[in-house]
Amino acid sequence: MKIPYIPEDAPFNGEQKFWLAGFLAGLHSRLLVLENQPQAAGSAASAATTQLHILFGSQTGNAEALAQSAAKAARAKGLVPVVQGLGEVDIDVFATMRHVLVITSTYGEGEMPDNAQLFWQAISASTAPRLEQMHFAVLAIGDTGYDGFCQAGKFIDMRLEQLGAKRVYDRIDCDIDYEEPSNAWIASSMPQFAASAGSSGNALESAPEAPVIPGSNKNNPYAAALATNKRLSGESSGKDIRHFEFDLTDSGLKYEAGDALGVIPVNEPALVQLLLTQLKSDYDNPVPGFDRSLGDLLTYQFEISEPSRKLIEWVGQNTTNQELRHVLQHDDKDALGVWLWGKDTLDLLQLDVTRSLSIPEFVGLLRPLQHRAYSISSSQKAHPNQVHLTIASVRYHSAGRARSGVCSTYLAERVKRGEKPAIFISPNKAFRVPANNDAPLIMIGPGTGIAPFRAFLEEREAIGAKGKNWLFFGDQHQEHDYIYREELTAWQENGLLTRLDLAFSRDQAEKIYVQTRMLEQGAELFAWLEEGAYFYVCGDASRMAKDVDKALYQVITQFGGMSAERAADYVDQLKKEKRYLRDVY
Numbered sequence: 001m002k003i004p005y006i007p008e009d010a011p012f013n014g015e016q017k018f019w020l021a022g023f024l025a026g027l028h029s030r031l032l033v034l035e036n037q038p039q040a041a042g043s044a045a046s047a048a049t050t051q052l053h054i055l056f057g058s059q060t061g062n063a064e065a066l067a068q069s070a071a072k073a074a075r076a077k078g079l080v081p082v083v084q085g086l087g088e089v090d091i092d093v094f095a096t097m098r099h100v101l102v103i104t105s106t107y108g109e110g111e112m113p114d115n116a117q118l119f120w121q122a123i124s125a126s127t128a129p130r131l132e133q134m135h136f137a138v139l140a141i142g143d144t145g146y147d148g149f150c151q152a153g154k155f156i157d158m159r160l161e162q163l164g165a166k167r168v169y170d171r172i173d174c175d176i177d178y179e180e181p182s183n184a185w186i187a188s189s190m191p192q193f194a195a196s197a198g199s200s201g202n203a204l205e206s207a208p209e210a211p212v213i214p215g216s217n218k219n220n221p222y223a224a225a226l227a228t229n230k231r232l233s234g235e236s237s238g239k240d241i242r243h244f245e246f247d248l249t250d251s252g253l254k255y256e257a258g259d260a261l262g263v264i265p266v267n268e269p270a271l272v273q274l275l276l277t278q279l280k281s282d283y284d285n286p287v288p289g290f291d292r293s294l295g296d297l298l299t300y301q302f303e304i305s306e307p308s309r310k311l312i313e314w315v316g317q318n319t320t321n322q323e324l325r326h327v328l329q330h331d332d333k334d335a336l337g338v339w340l341w342g343k344d345t346l347d348l349l350q351l352d353v354t355r356s357l358s359i360p361e362f363v364g365l366l367r368p369l370q371h372r373a374y375s376i377s378s379s380q381k382a383h384p385n386q387v388h389l390t391i392a393s394v395r396y397h398s399a400g401r402a403r404s405g406v407c408s409t410y411l412a413e414r415v416k417r418g419e420k421p422a423i424f425i426s427p428n429k430a431f432r433v434p435a436n437n438d439a440p441l442i443m444i445g446p447g448t449g450i451a452p453f454r455a456f457l458e459e460r461e462a463i464g465a466k467g468k469n470w471l472f473f474g475d476q477h478q479e480h481d482y483i484y485r486e487e488l489t490a491w492q493e494n495g496l497l498t499r500l501d502l503a504f505s506r507d508q509a510e511k512i513y514v515q516t517r518m519l520e521q522g523a524e525l526f527a528w529l530e531e532g533a534y535f536y537v538c539g540d541a542s543r544m545a546k547d548v549d550k551a552l553y554q555v556i557t558q559f560g561g562m563s564a565e566r567a568a569d570y571v572d573q574l575k576k577e578k579r580y581l582r583d584v585y
Contacts, residue, residue, distance in 0.1 A: 050197045052079040053097045057086045057104030057116030061428050066103050070186045077190045078199035087115035091122040095129035100136040110148015134165035135196045141178045168192045215253045215424045223420035234480035240393040249385040257379045257455035258431040262371040264422040265407035272298045302366035304345045305406050311365040320352045342398030372407035377451035379458035390451040431583045437465035440533035446474045446514050449539025472514040474503030515551035526559040534579045541584035
């Protein structure tokens with residue numbers, strides 16, 4: 001069931017629309033449970049006892065994919081899986097669930113993913129219901145490179161226990177290479193859930209699985225020819241923003257506007273050689289336990305630009321560098337972040353240490369080389385055989401050496417036209433063009449944050465959507481940094497782009513940002529929200545997204561005539577209706 005759209009001309013005022021939408025959102029959560037009831041023979045009571053609610057908190061789609069894997073494992077044990085995002089779960093319905101598996105990622109520095117924030121608010125409140133009848137387990141995925149590793153899963157696990165729920169299987173905290181341990185954990189936890197639910201253990205019939213094609217996941221990438229590498233920013237710009245096009249002809253790959261493209265990079269050869277020199281080793285030297293040479297491992301298999309936490313700790317224990325020792329001993333995360341800024345693995349190896357580090361030891365301290373995910377900037381309806389990316393190349397100098405982004409400069413400088421880097425589609429079902437083609441869209445996307453909104457506009461043009469479209473875009477200088485100017489101008493002229501507000505921060509004495517323009521156009525922006533507009537944000541998470549969020553609250557408070565508390569409820573309702581969506585990094 002989908003929540004009905006409340007049209008602009010509905011016979012309700014804004015206040016009535018708001019509360020009606022809230023009622024429908026709660027009704028949607030309750031009906032979703034009924035929709036997932038099994039249709040096979042057997043009583044409804046029996047079906048309910050064998051249901052396993054698999055609830056996911058996901059920022060980029062990884063936890064959702066694991067939830068689907070868990071559903072398959074549940075059916076194999078005779079359990080009836082009901083898969084939902086945490087943001088879709090009504091707290092009163094949650095209190096009635098008997099068997100619950102929570103799979104959640106952690107966003108940023110220990111925060112809940114966007115689709116789990118409202119759920120966390122509900123269960124962490126003093127009014128949260130008791131859960132003595134619930135049996136649960138939590139699977140957490142995260143990245144040890146960030147503070148607050150798997151913190152969202154740890155918090156939910158702890159809180160469910162505090163509310164009286166019974167843990168049927170101990171939580172697992174998975175690092176960036178999460179697939180193997182998480183799937184092993186899922187397989188081990190299902191017998192415990194089956195026993196708790198009194199399942200017969202007989203596998204339920206499931207739909208046949210579609211064949212896995214290259215490019216459908218990161219373990220099975222597709223070699224896509226690079227067709228275009230075009231600089232978008234001007235030669236005098238302080239940035240190097242590029243437009244890339246990859247050929248998908250005959251690949252069979254499908255993607256949706258809002259999805260991301262994973263690119264598997266290759267480390268910079270110059271940095272690999274510097275590390276080999278520091279280690280007094282040759283490229284072709286073998287490494288015990290590996291079937292590749294040390295040079296190949298450093299080039300293709302391990303992260304070398306960002307020091308791993310294990311390497312930092314080893315160096316900290318064995319170095320004479322008092323600053324690093326002091327920071328680590330006092331567990332000062334902010335100070336450690338400042339100390340590490342601009343440093344790579346080579347910088348740490350060049351510190352004075354009290355004992356030598358063998359090659360096997362060194363390799364054992366490294367993290368696996370990870371793919372980089374970029375928001376897709378094209379619609380496949382407009383480009384059936386291509387996928388486009390919009391990427392800013394990262395380059396800077398530190399400690400007398402030129403540094404560069406692992407993947408951005410790999411694509412910009414070292415992949416030639418016609419060569420085939422490894423890519424895969426990373427679905428993001430939580431960031432989509434609305435199914436209602438008449439719904440207005442408000443899109444906040446400065447810099448490369450414009451990427452998914454170029455895809456959205458191409459999508460809406462291709463399907464003939466009639467809804468209004470409003471884009472807020474900006475960067476440093478209009479003359480040098482106005483990327484996709486010709487396309488945006490053409491969309492304005494043909495009426496696809498209803499409004500375009502630009503914010504070039506350094507073209508005047510007082511800096512102007514997209515949030516500045518939001519506040520300037522606050523009355524109109526709130527009117528669009530009242531008409532049912534979807535509000536999207538893409539780009540920098542650390543500052544821009546937070547500033548835009550503050551501006552949104554201010555717009556609603558000022559132009560909606562609401563108190564701060566009422567404005568917070570209004571924003572929460574936008575999130576429940578999936579009308580406030582973010583793709584931030």
